[in-house]
Amino acid sequence: MSQETTPRQRAFSGIQPSGLPHIGNYLGAIRNYVALQDSYDAIYCIVDYHALTSTHDPELIRRNTFEMAVGLLALGLDPERCTLFVQSDRPEHTELAWLLSTVTPVSWVERTPSFKEKKRSQPDDVNHALLTYPVLQTADIVIYKATAVPVGKDQAAHLELAREITRAFNARYGDVFPEPAAVFTDSPIILGTDGTNKMSKSLGNTIEVFGEPDEIRRQVMSMVTDTRRILRTDPGRPEICNVCQMHRFFGDDFETIWEGERTARTGCVDTKKLLAERIIDSFAAARERRDELTAQPERVRQVLGDGAARLAPIARGTLAEVRARMGLD
Numbered sequence: 001m002s003q004e005t006t007p008r009q010r011a012f013s014g015i016q017p018s019g020l021p022h023i024g025n026y027l028g029a030i031r032n033y034v035a036l037q038d039s040y041d042a043i044y045c046i047v048d049y050h051a052l053t054s055t056h057d058p059e060l061i062r063r064n065t066f067e068m069a070v071g072l073l074a075l076g077l078d079p080e081r082c083t084l085f086v087q088s089d090r091p092e093h094t095e096l097a098w099l100l101s102t103v104t105p106v107s108w109v110e111r112t113p114s115f116k117e118k119k120r121s122q123p124d125d126v127n128h129a130l131l132t133y134p135v136l137q138t139a140d141i142v143i144y145k146a147t148a149v150p151v152g153k154d155q156a157a158h159l160e161l162a163r164e165i166t167r168a169f170n171a172r173y174g175d176v177f178p179e180p181a182a183v184f185t186d187s188p189i190i191l192g193t194d195g196t197n198k199m200s201k202s203l204g205n206t207i208e209v210f211g212e213p214d215e216i217r218r219q220v221m222s223m224v225t226d227t228r229r230i231l232r233t234d235p236g237r238p239e240i241c242n243v244c245q246m247h248r249f250f251g252d253d254f255e256t257i258w259e260g261e262r263t264a265r266t267g268c269v270d271t272k273k274l275l276a277e278r279i280i281d282s283f284a285a286a287r288e289r290r291d292e293l294t295a296q297p298e299r300v301r302q303v304l305g306d307g308a309a310r311l312a313p314i315a316r317g318t319l320a321e322v323r324a325r326m327g328l329d
């Protein structure tokens, strides 16, 4: 008897090769990349074109791209269960971005929070690609007609814009693209060690996933806790303490830890020390896998090359469909 199977939905997400992953990337997005591998046709992309908006050092781009691939594989992406590739290996993305830009009003990209933020953070390098970044991001997703996009909450505005651009294209040229939707983890925004801003490389408030144990200890010990807890004997407020919040993701006894804080049985230093050791332990196996993969660059390059090759027919097929709809056939 033949068994009817419904095709799996497609998931797509991109990550910038702008340095090593931090706990915010992991808890906010990479954890979901790994989880979605079995229930979705999952495609993950190291977005080097995007990284060029802020990094102009060719050697750094090369090294970071390789290191991000190694990091993602070490953290659980399995080339047998997902497709991992490098954005610039599929140049169809940029052609589609151009075509989509013709239905995207300038005012839509000018208002994106990330553009405003980048104008502030790199005032001497407000390049044109920073403005059009969300259009390329839309192309990355819709070229594979992905419907699910695992990302952190900081990407919500970009996703909303991707939906608007998709609707604008479909309204003018007919239904080509499904509307993509964000898929968040239960920790869609992880705060940095400063306890107020989102954890972010450019803010220097990160805890590294692959940091050396002493580096992780230093980063965790620098975390801002409950600022109203001055004396060791003051009761803590775990609900607003970033260290306590992070304990929710490293171990299954966070309620006991919170109770210790509330009753001042434990102090902030104890709670931080425990968190640091748990973070170190929980990524120990991934760190080992990373060392193994780093020693096999050809194997990593093969995974990325295979991924890009596997996607060629889909990317070319969508582009041909779009070109025909727009009168370019």
Ligand code: AQP
Residues within 6 Å of the ligand: 014, 015, 016, 017, 018, 024, 025, 026, 027, 028, 029, 030, 150, 151, 152, 153, 154, 155, 187, 188, 189, 190, 191, 198, 199, 200, 201, 202, 203
């Ligand atoms: N703090 C965070 N909490 C939850 N999710 C986060 N993500 C990033 N920071 C947090 C998610 O990680 C994925 C990859 O993001 P990216 O490629 O945009 O990485 P990023 O923006 O380079 O990370 P940074 O540290 O924030 O870099 P800068 O400082 O250069 O902007 C995305 O899904 C993102 O939502």
